[in-house]
Amino acid sequence: MKTYLPQIERRILVRPNQTFGILNYDMDNAYPQRMLELVAQSPTAKDCWNKRTKFIGGNGFEEAALGKQIVNDKGLTVAKLLKAIAKDKALFSGFAIHVNYNANFKIASVNYVKFEDVRIGDTDNTETSDKFAIYSDWGRKTWKNIMRSKITFMDKYNPNELVIKQQVEAAGGWEKYKGQLLYFNPEINDYPLIEADSVWEDFETEAGIKIFNNREVTTGFLPSTMLFMQSRRKEADNSSNIAHGVDAPSQLEKDLGIFQGAKSAQKIIVIEYEDESAKPEFQPYAIQNNDKLFESTERSVEARIIKGFSVPKELINAEKTSGLSNGSEKKQAISELNDNTAPDRVELSEALAGLFCHYHTDINQTGNWSITPIPANIADEVAGIKAGAAINQLLQSTLPTPNKIAALVYAYGFKQAEAEAMCA
Structure with missing residues (x-):
């Protein structure tokens, strides 16, 4: 073996x-x-x-x-x-x-x-x-x-x-x-x-998804369709392309190309034909549901990229929780990323201190090259201000008391007793 x-x-x-x-x-x-x-x-x-x-x-x-x-x-x-x-x-x-x-x-x-x-x-x-x-x-x-x-x-x-x-x-x-x-x-x-x-590789995947979405928009989200039509005769404007084996597009093909796209979604195209046998036939064909597939792929790719950079997801794509709880989660995320990047700040401080101690003038007489980390309390301040203003507006509104209580409980995460006391 x-x-x-x-x-x-x-x-x-x-x-x-x-x-x-x-x-x-x-x-x-x-x-x-x-x-x-x-x-x-x-x-x-x-x-x-x-x-x-x-x-x-x-x-x-x-x-x-x-x-x-x-x-x-x-x-x-x-x-x-x-x-x-x-x-x-x-x-x-x-x-x-x-x-x-x-x-x-x-x-x-x-x-x-x-x-x-x-x-x-x-x-x-x-x-x-x-x-x-x-x-x-x-x-x-x-x-x-x-x-x-x-x-x-x-x-x-x-x-x-x-x-x-x-x-x-x-x-x-x-x-x-x-x-x-x-x-x-x-x-x-x-x-x-x-x-x-x-x-x-996930960077490239996310870029591909972005291109796919752009293509869907520029083609007006049209379903994939096959066009069946009689073989057209060689036209005069193709004479210069015979040597290259390439036919110039017919007027119908040009019109169909213009017809596609988000800006052309409301246009009407008129197709003339001499007899029933010359009538072009448009036949859609079933394909896999790309929207759902790309949506799930996009979420997993995004999660892996965030993990690869060692950045808390709350700082990139914050969960849609209540304003109060989100402030607490963001504060914890800031503290976590501060801890993760602390060695980097120390390395920068030490490198700059070692470099500028040989500078021709003393630009830092205290010798303190420490870098101030991002304060975690900014999450509380921002979220608290927004949530507080929204709650005050809700309490001062003319909504019935049961509606106010329900909003405090389900939208802002208060307990039933707390919500009733605030509305009393």
């Missing part, structure tokens, strides 16, 4: 790219670009990403004045830098920051670099080892081919004075020195997967 372990294919394959002296980020070297496109097409995935970004960045730094500090000549503030790297951290689990030094070996400027634009230098290549390659079009959306002349190689972040001096000499002086790149990556000599990589 033979046994074997089923092989599970790796989500990404990292291979040296000798042409550019880098390690490919998956076979096509465009894994982050593909994931960004899939997330952009999936409403649930994009919402989850935004929620994680918001909670990782929190309400900014505890030191309010710290966020206003400008760290480069382009006007980048520490608060904007935090939001940018929090967004990358929420999806890619990493981020990148470019720094440059002055002649005193102190950081003179800090710049944000998109995580998806960075590639690790080939560790077996002496020229690119311990370097990072930055290029804005690894996914080849703008240009068909990658232009090596536009790839910028930067040294790995190391604030040691001797290391910086060696790098400056190797670059040919301060004028040619490009600085260093702080590449925060949870993996070692490897690329990270996105936060919800285990369910990225």
